Amino acid sequence: MFAGIICHMKKFISLTEAEEELLVSYLTVKQVKKKEHLLRQGEVCRENYFILEGCFRLYLITSKGAEQVIQFGIENWWITEYHSYKSGLPSGFYLQAIESATVVALDRNVQEELFKKLPQLEKYFRLVLEKAYSAQLMRIHYIFNLTGEEQYRMMVDKYPEFVQRVPQYMLASFLGITPEFLSMLRAKK
Amino acid sequence: MFAGIICHMKKFISLTEAEEELLVSYLTVKQVKKKEHLLRQGEVCRENYFILEGCFRLYLITSKGAEQVIQFGIENWWITEYHSYKSGLPSGFYLQAIESATVVALDRNVQEELFKKLPQLEKYFRLVLEKAYSAQLMRIHYIFNLTGEEQYRMMVDKYPEFVQRVPQYMLASFLGITPEFLSMLRAKK
């Protein structure tokens, strides 16, 4: 049940069997149905999620009432709203399963205790965050330097299976274009 | 000389005097002149920089030959190009001082050794990265939900001293608008 997450961690740090057991005792597995929310605007984000299976989106409702997708998450990614998770303040974001999913949850109340017992996890999360952070920088780079069309073509080129996996209107929102315009781009070629 | 960085670290972790000395022995201070580069496109990013004084920009040259500012850094921020820093591959970015500056440099070759001797640093950088990562998410949120004008007004409102500090054409690039359009916004009110 926890094989996926243990395997991912072992790519970055080493863990003895005893440590694995200790770790697992701090984690919980959750089944999430399609369209179910793990976090809603106004709630405090209490958990950090490692996606074992399925697909999520982090989004918010803009001042104009529209949904804006900020980020997607798939297998072997951690996804949470760090601002609320760290501060304990209400979140401005929604976290929703796009498909029925299985996640491992790490509660913010036990994280510090766990990290004290397994200091390697500090390193693991440092490395995961370094990767996530530089991915965000690349994303900002693409947002500014590619047109909506170019970004869409790149997504299709680099992650064709992912483009199939999410509804078009969510992909359009993620790319910062309207569903109508994305539809036109698809028709064009 | 290292007071600024030690002070910043002590907000997140504790350090004995002996540990402080050990830490400092791994760090070097660099004076950087205005417009000087700490990293150029095609070079490997060998250091992570903590800004003691001054102001930097991380930028790249787009396929159309234009400079695109991806990020600014000021006092008490770490700035580096993590992708190259971690992988050892040539970077696609430039890191340049906007003002004459003083930084503390942490070399990628000694980082792992230092982290082994002072494991608290894993935690420190994890926390710094968590903050930086959620700041990037907010930035992406603003890029999509505010027009160029709204983003500019927000910058002026929230960071007026910063808007003064950087040339307009760099601010325009950071906001994803042209210098001409920013100039028009300023004239408008």
Added chain:
DNA sequence: CGGGCCTTTGACTGGTTTCAACTTCTGTGG
């Protein structure tokens, strides 16, 4: 004091949005 870089101004252009109507898909209850 001069030259080049930065900022401003204005006319024209175009990529993308908005709106509205229509078609296709999907899932839920009878």
Added chain:
DNA sequence: CCACAGAAGTTGAAACCAGTCAAAGGCCCG
């Protein structure tokens, strides 16, 4: 298992926000 309602995707016309280009003015640094 089918029917139907609501959700998702498509199409086309009109409008607009911001970009591009070009040229003039201002200002900083050598």
